[in-house]
Amino acid sequence: MGNIQRFPHSAKAASTNPLKMSQPLGAALAFLGVDRCMPLFHGSQGCTAFGLVLLVRHFREAIPLQTTAMDQVSTILGGYENLEQAVRTIHERNAPALIGVATTGVTETKGEDMAGQYSLFRQRNPALAGLKLVFANTPDFSGGFEDGFSAAVTGIVEEVVQPSDKTVKGQINVLAGCHLSPGDVEELRDIIESFGLSPIFLPDLSLSMSGRQPDDFTATSLGGVTVEQIAAMGASEATLVIGEHMRVAAAALELKTDVRSLFFDRLTGLEASDRLVRTLSELSGRPVPAKLRRQRETLVDGMLDGHFFYSRKRIAVALEPDLLYAVTSFLADMGAEVIAAVSPTQTAVLEKLKAATVMVGDHSDVETLARDADLIVSNSHGRQGAARIGVPLHRMGLPMFDRLGAGLKVHVGYRGTRELLFEIGNLFLSREMDHDEHGHAHGHRHGDGHEHGQHCGSGSCGCSAG
Amino acid sequence: MLQEKLQDVFNEPGCSTNQAKSEKERKKGCSKALKPGAAAGGCAYDGAMIALQPIADAAHLVHGPIACLGNSWDNRGTKSSGSQLYRTGFTTDMSELDIIHGGEKKLYKAIKEIVQQYDPPAVFVYQTCVPAMIGDDIEAVCKFAAKKLGKPVIPVMAPGFVGSKNLGNKLAGETLLDHVIGTVEPEVTTPTDICIVGEYNLAGELWLVKPLLDEIGIRILSCISGDGRYNEVAQAHRARLTMVVCSQALVNVGRKMQERWGIPYFEGSFYGVSDMSDTLRTMARMLVERGADKAIIDRTEGVIAREESRVWRRLEPYKPRFDGKRVLLFTGGVKSWSMVTALEGAGLTIVGTSTKKSTKEDKERIKKMKGEEFHQWDDLKPRDIYRMLRDSEADIMMSGGRSQFIALKAKVPWLDLNQERHTPYAGYDGIVNLCEEIDKTLSNPIWRQVRLAAPWDARPDAKPVGA
Ligand code: SF4
Numbered sequence: 001m002g003n004i005q006r007f008p009h010s011a012k013a014a015s016t017n018p019l020k021m022s023q024p025l026g027a028a029l030a031f032l033g034v035d036r037c038m039p040l041f042h043g044s045q046g047c048t049a050f051g052l053v054l055l056v057r058h059f060r061e062a063i064p065l066q067t068t069a070m071d072q073v074s075t076i077l078g079g080y081e082n083l084e085q086a087v088r089t090i091h092e093r094n095a096p097a098l099i100g101v102a103t104t105g106v107t108e109t110k111g112e113d114m115a116g117q118y119s120l121f122r123q124r125n126p127a128l129a130g131l132k133l134v135f136a137n138t139p140d141f142s143g144g145f146e147d148g149f150s151a152a153v154t155g156i157v158e159e160v161v162q163p164s165d166k167t168v169k170g171q172i173n174v175l176a177g178c179h180l181s182p183g184d185v186e187e188l189r190d191i192i193e194s195f196g197l198s199p200i201f202l203p204d205l206s207l208s209m210s211g212r213q214p215d216d217f218t219a220t221s222l223g224g225v226t227v228e229q230i231a232a233m234g235a236s237e238a239t240l241v242i243g244e245h246m247r248v249a250a251a252a253l254e255l256k257t258d259v260r261s262l263f264f265d266r267l268t269g270l271e272a273s274d275r276l277v278r279t280l281s282e283l284s285g286r287p288v289p290a291k292l293r294r295q296r297e298t299l300v301d302g303m304l305d306g307h308f309f310y311s312r313k314r315i316a317v318a319l320e321p322d323l324l325y326a327v328t329s330f331l332a333d334m335g336a337e338v339i340a341a342v343s344p345t346q347t348a349v350l351e352k353l354k355a356a357t358v359m360v361g362d363h364s365d366v367e368t369l370a371r372d373a374d375l376i377v378s379n380s381h382g383r384q385g386a387a388r389i390g391v392p393l394h395r396m397g398l399p400m401f402d403r404l405g406a407g408l409k410v411h412v413g414y415r416g417t418r419e420l421l422f423e424i425g426n427l428f429l430s431r432e433m434d435h436d437e438h439g440h441a442h443g444h445r446h447g448d449g450h451e452h453g454q455h456c457g458s459g460s461c462g463c464s465a466g
Numbered sequence: 467m468l469q470e471k472l473q474d475v476f477n478e479p480g481c482s483t484n485q486a487k488s489e490k491e492r493k494k495g496c497s498k499a500l501k502p503g504a505a506a507g508g509c510a511y512d513g514a515m516i517a518l519q520p521i522a523d524a525a526h527l528v529h530g531p532i533a534c535l536g537n538s539w540d541n542r543g544t545k546s547s548g549s550q551l552y553r554t555g556f557t558t559d560m561s562e563l564d565i566i567h568g569g570e571k572k573l574y575k576a577i578k579e580i581v582q583q584y585d586p587p588a589v590f591v592y593q594t595c596v597p598a599m600i601g602d603d604i605e606a607v608c609k610f611a612a613k614k615l616g617k618p619v620i621p622v623m624a625p626g627f628v629g630s631k632n633l634g635n636k637l638a639g640e641t642l643l644d645h646v647i648g649t650v651e652p653e654v655t656t657p658t659d660i661c662i663v664g665e666y667n668l669a670g671e672l673w674l675v676k677p678l679l680d681e682i683g684i685r686i687l688s689c690i691s692g693d694g695r696y697n698e699v700a701q702a703h704r705a706r707l708t709m710v711v712c713s714q715a716l717v718n719v720g721r722k723m724q725e726r727w728g729i730p731y732f733e734g735s736f737y738g739v740s741d742m743s744d745t746l747r748t749m750a751r752m753l754v755e756r757g758a759d760k761a762i763i764d765r766t767e768g769v770i771a772r773e774e775s776r777v778w779r780r781l782e783p784y785k786p787r788f789d790g791k792r793v794l795l796f797t798g799g800v801k802s803w804s805m806v807t808a809l810e811g812a813g814l815t816i817v818g819t820s821t822k823k824s825t826k827e828d829k830e831r832i833k834k835m836k837g838e839e840f841h842q843w844d845d846l847k848p849r850d851i852y853r854m855l856r857d858s859e860a861d862i863m864m865s866g867g868r869s870q871f872i873a874l875k876a877k878v879p880w881l882d883l884n885q886e887r888h889t890p891y892a893g894y895d896g897i898v899n900l901c902e903e904i905d906k907t908l909s910n911p912i913w914r915q916v917r918l919a920a921p922w923d924a925r926p927d928a929k930p931v932g933a
Contacts, residue, residue, distance in 0.1 A: 013575035014527065015559035022533035044595055045500060046509020046626035050537040053868070057541065062871035069500035072627050075599060086503030093504065105531040105596040106627065109565060140531035141596065142562045214875055217852035364554075381540060384553060401541075 017363035017381060019318055020344035021398070023138035024102040025051045026148030028065055029178060031100030031134075033203020034156065035224040038096040040066045042083055042112075043104030044075070047140070057401035059182075059209050064220050066090055070106055079107055080117050087121065091131055096220040097227045098132040098160075100152060105140030132227055134159045144345035145398075146245045146320050149178040153202060153249040160227060163257050164234035171236045172283065173259065174201045175250055177243025179323035179397075180267075182210040183408035184416065188242075188267070191276070191413050194291060195284040200229050200236065202249075209407050238262055238283060240276075243322040244349040265352070266326035267412035268420065269333050270299055276413070295414035302418045303334065309428040310334035316370035318342035318363065318378040319397045321349045326411070327377055327396065328353055330420065340369035375427060392427050468623050475636045478718050506868070509626030511594050512538070513634020517716065518590055518622065518641070520666045521694040522546035525586040527556040529573050529604060530594030531565075534626070543887060545670040547693050551586055560596060569602045577611045577619055587696040588618040588646075598625035618696070620645045635715035639663075642690065642699065643722050650700035652687065657758040659687035660749060661705035661723070664716040665736070667692025671892035675736050678773065678893065682765045684749060690719065703727045706756045709734050709749060730756070736892035738808035739777055743770045777894040781812045784901045788813035791908060794855070795819040795883075796865035805864075805883075812901045817860050820846060848872050862908055877916050879907040 024041050028051055031039035041048045048067035055063045068082040087099055103114060114135045121133070136155040138148040153175065172192065176185050185206035192199045207223035214222055233239075234257035241250040241263045250261045262279055266272045273296070281288050313336040317328050321343045328338045332354040341355035342365055350358055359365055363378070367385035370376050376386050379397040386393035400406035410416040508516075511534055519526050519542065528535040539555030546552060558576050560569050577589055589611075593604050605621045612619040624637040652659075660679075665672055672692045679686060687705045688698040702708075703723065708731035710720035720731035730752060734745035750758075750766040792815045795805060806816050818841030833840070848869065855863060855876040863873040866884035873880035881903055883891075891900045 012579060013558065013572045014577075014579050015532075015557050017555050018532060018536045018539065018557060018559065020532045020559065021536050022531065024533065025537055040503070044509055044627040045505050045507060046512050046595075047533050047537075049506065049508040049512065050533070053541060054537045056867070056871075062875065066503050067505055068502045069505040070627060071500065071629070075595070075627050082502040085501075089501060089503030105533055106599070109596050109599050139562070140533035141560050141565055144532070217849045217872060217875060219848065384540070384550075 015362045017367075017385065018344070019342065019362050019366075019378070019381070021054070021145040022047075022051075022105075022140040023143050023145065023148030023151065024104050024140065025054065026145035026150075026178060027100065027102035027136050027138045027152035028055065028063075028148075029145075029205070030149045030152035030156070030203050031098070031102075032063070032208055032221050033176075033201070033205040033224045034098050034100070034230070035208065035221060035226045036097035036218075037100055037221045037224065038064055038066055038090050038094060038098075038219070039100045039102065040068065040086055040090065041104055042068045042079060042086075042101055042114075043070055043106040045069045047104050047106075054399050058399040059407045060404070061209060061211065061407075064218075075106060075110065078110065079112055080120065083117060084121055084124065087131075087133065088125070088128075091128060094219045098134065098156075100156070101133065101135045102138045102148065102152065103136070104138070108137070108139035108141070132160060144320070146178055146322065146345065146347070150245045150248055153246065154252050156202065156230060157233075157249050157252045157256065160230045161233045161253060161256055162231045164232070166235055167237055168232075168235045169237070170197050170284065171232075172197050172199050173233045173236045173239040173253070174199050175239060175241045175246040175253070176201050176203060176205070177246045177322055179243055179320060179326060180205075180412065181407055181409050182206045182208075183410040184267075184412045186210065186408075187410045187413050187416055191292065192280060194289045195280045195286050197280065197284050199240075200233055201225055202230055202233065205407075211408075233257065234259065240264060240279075242267060244325070244347065245322055265349070266322075266329055268326040268417050269330045270296075270303065270414070270417065271333070272326075272329075273299070273412075273414050273417060292414065295418070299414040299418045299421070302421050306421050306425040307335055309425050309432065310336045312337055313374045313428060314339045314372065315375045315377060316340040316342070316366055316373045316391075317355070318361075318366045318376070318382060320344065321347045323397055325349045325353060327420075328355055330417065331377075331424075334421065339373055340366065342366050342369070374431075375424065377424070392431070394424050394427060468625075468628065471623065471637065471640055472628060472633075475633065475640060475718060478636075478721070508631040508634075509595075510624040510628045510630065510634035510637060511592055511626045513631035513636075513715075514592060514622050514624035514638040514641070515634075516542065516631065516666065517635045517638035517664075518691060519552050520544040520546070520691040521590070521696055521699055522552040523549035523587055524696045525551060525554070525556055525580045525584055525589045526592065527558070527576060527580060527589055528592045528594060529558045529560070529569060529576075529597050529602070530592075531560045531596050532557065534592075534594045535559075543669050544666045544692060545668075545673075547673075549695075551584060554584075556580060565596065565600055568600060569597050570604075570607050573597075573602065573604065573607050574611055577607075578615060581611075581615045581617055586617075588620060590620050590622055590641075592622045593625045595626045598627075618645070618649070632715055635664075636718055639690075639716045639719040642702075643719060643726075646696075646700050647719075647723065648700070648703040648727070650697050652701040652704050655687070655704050656685055657706060657756070658684045658753050658762060659705050659707075660684055660753070661687055661702040661708045661729070662689045662692075662711065663708055663719045663731075664711035664713055665689055665692045669888055669890040671736065671890040671896065674890050674893035674895050675742075678746065678769055679749075682746070682750065682769055683762050684753065690716070703729070705729055706758070707731070707749065707752050709745065711735065737805055737896070739774060739811060739894060739897055740807055742893055742897075743774060746770055773894040777897060778811075780898045781901055784905055785813035787905055787909070788901075791815065791862065792817045792860045793904075794851075794860035794863045794865075796851075796863065796869060808897050808900070809904075812897075814904070817841060818843065852876050862904060864904075877913065879910070879913065881907055 028039040031037050045067045052063050052065045068086040070079050074082050118135050134155040136151040182205040204225040208221045212222050236259050239259050239261045241261050315336050328341050338355040340357045341353045342359050342361045346360050363385050373391050376391050377394045380400045380402045382393050411420040535555050535557035558572050608619040608621040622641050624634045688702040708720045710733045712733035723729045732748050735741040746766050750762045820843050851872050855878040862879040864881045864883050870880050889899050890896050
């Protein structure tokens with residue numbers, strides 16, 4: 001691996017083909033993992049419409065999302081009236097179990113005091129005392145998607161979770177970061193339950209965002225962790241915290257309930273999965289189920305079969321920070337060289353990345369850094385740049401609007417790691433089999449030719465047989 | 467400044483809805499008051515972007531925090547036959563510091579970077595809510611940048627909070643009138659040069675119309691703004707005739723071009739067989755009135771006769787397949803009635819339409835065409851639509867993408883009529899495309915399967931939902 005270069009920030013004034021998505025959107029996603037919830041953006045209506053369309057295109061699901069519809073006048077005079085009216089209207093029309101309010105650039109620029117607005121609302125609406133309301137500060141002009149997600153989860157913990165004197169045996173909390181897809185959460189539930197434990201996921205996107213068939217049309221989220229379950233998190237034996245950006249929420253949870261936190265920076269990769277399984281075995285006092293043992297074996301086998309195609313491959317990855325960390329670490333585990341890791345925002349996890357260049361930037365930076373890469377891993381917005389420089393794109397993260405089943409992809413645990421390993425490995429494999437078009441030209445481009453020559457000669461890609 | 471512009475736009479004499487209002491109401495503007503907690507739809511910035519972004523060789527730079535562009539770039543199906551620069555998302559991605567110190571410097575730097583790196587013929591700079599609140603003087607920055615960099619840099623003053631998407635369309639039109647149209651002279655002009663306003667070339671729709679115009683001998687001097695080029699838009703003032711694609715949204719452009727340069731305009735539509743023919747006829751007639759060679763009238767009639775007979779022949783096979791099939795149509799404004807005729811011509815029955823975005827005249831027109839029993843809904847709740855579909859009151863729903871899941875969750879076929887679709891429906895061939903899409907969807911074997919009960923729920927008396 002070459003020298004590690006670290007550019008904390010691209011020096012450009014114009015962000016070109018942004019990778020970044022704003023905080024309120026992340027908050028909306030977190031709220032969507034709570035059953036019968038209505039996320040509400042406190043701002044002008046356009047932001048809501050854009051966020052909604054983005055989530056609809058990714059999940060291919062109806063997305064409940066409302067706005068306080070601030071106009072010019074309320075923007076100047078202050079938005080409390082709009083907020084109160086919005087909450088009341090939503091309550092009357094849809095009676096959700098929880099209304100999750102996220103501020104936007106508009107309300108944050110004005111500097112609205114959300115804590116004050118919260119108390120004022122409670123004071124003026126004693127009849128709605130039973131309504132669960134979470135306010136999260138999520139300005140568009142700082143942080144990003146992950147931060148918004150984290151703020152919303154922290155807000156939910158602070159508002160809903162109750163301390164408890166009793167501990168329910170076998171009950172554990174999982175603070176599931178936004179780098180986990182609904183499919184990942186489902187997989188994680190399977191793994192945890194196979195130890196006889198009963199997990200409470202916060203948020204639980206696997207129930208709300210993986211494609212439901214309702215009996216009637218509801219305007220709120222359908223499925224997800226219930227408010228009652230969240231309240232009961234104080235009675236759990238432990239909290240599994242998945243992802244660096246869940247640390248703040250974990251601290252809030254621990255402070256409130258004294259339930260101890262077990263932290264996992266990633267769940268993709270053999271060792272990472274081992275750690276999870278070992279922890280669950282210890283927590284439950286049960287042996288590892290046969291299914292997981294078999295999955296581990298096939299992952300090890302897959303790593304052996306696949307490593308030929310990963311070794312020294314040059315890969316550029318551009319994703320939200322915690323997913324970026326999980327994926328670059330996995331690629332490094334497989335012997336690939338991450339030549340560039342691009343994050344939309346600055347966070348602590350970037351310090352841990354194993355990559356030649358780490359950068360806070362956009363898709364145009366990826367385009368520059370990935371010119372002689374073998375692969376780009378990013379969201380669907382990476383497709384224009386990848387096509388221009390002729391590098392294949394493996395889609396991960398959000399938004400992924402040009403693939404079906406985006407929300408159901410699994411890349412955690414032995415099985416998920418194996419799936420990711422094969423998907424990316426197959427991209428390399430198909431290139432190497434395709435001698436005339438890419439293969440040789442490709443080897444030459446690196447000037448050392450060892451990658452291609454070695455593999456073909458060994459017959460591992462099957463080409464010497466053909 | 468913006469206030470005056472807003473008043474001006476609200477006071478649109480070319481807009482019949484507007485003129486029907488009292489003076490006082492007119493001042494309030496055409497955007498309905500939004501209900502917090504029950505509002506849906508895009509903002510003015512969104513509308514401005516929709517109208518201008520199809521100008522494909524220009525750079526479109528959004529001045530604001532990441533929300534406005536980051537969540538929305540590259541999500542529209544407008545096509546370009548050349549430059550792809552319009553698909554590049556540019557934003558100043560304002561941070562907290564920019565908000566404290568003001569974003570003007572960063573904006574100028576961003577414009578400069580774009581000009582240096584991409585050398586576009588022009589840069590459009592979009593104002594959004596946050597810089598408007600902190601008082602960034604975008605117009606001044608643009609003026610300065612234009613002078614320094616020697617290129618048109620155009621401020622688009624449509625921050626989201628001033629109103630709806632529709633208002634944003636209008637403000638985009640005003641922007642073109644103030645800064646673009648009339649600034650470049652065409653090399654050659656012909657007596658049959660036209661300007662089309664309000665056509666965005668979604669899914670390449672303009673390309674289904676253009677060959678017919680070519681054949682007749684009508685030249686599109688500029689299209690605002692589908693498959694547009696900056697210089698072509700800037701030459702629009704030399705057109706002999708303007709067609710405003712009827713939707714009220716950009717009628718201000720048509721009217722003001724008439725005021726300033728004496729170019730007559732008419733409102734027309736490319737959707738539906740008879741509307742398409744009417745449009746071609748009107749174009750030819752008005753061009754002749756302005757001195758074009760009379761021969762184009764005959765050529766137009768020739769093309770219409772051929773295309774109409776061709777289209778009806780091509781629609782014939784669908785008639786038996788569509789017999790008894792009922793359509794629920796949810797689309798705003800004009801499209802609602804011009805689509806109705808076309809679909810009925812192909813044998814479908816339209817059971818109702820939403821008129822949320824339609825004008826009084828639109829509604830009257832539908833009533834006249836369809837009789838009093840025909841349903842027109844001003845504001846139908848998703849849950850009610852869901853129940854209607856589930857209770858089998860229609861066989862297919864056609865609407866914008868936002869409401870697709872109402873139909874799909876009710877296990878009823880759905881077809882996209884709006885921005886994100888991939889099939890062009892304009893012109894004669896477009897109608898055939900539309901019918902093919904409807905037929906494809908209706909006859910898909912999945913509908914029977916997805917309505918089956920799960921093995922564990924199958925009771926003899928249980929009727930599958932929607933069956
Ligand atoms: S409402 Fe304002 S802040 Fe929101 S997207 Fe529109 S312009 Fe941007």
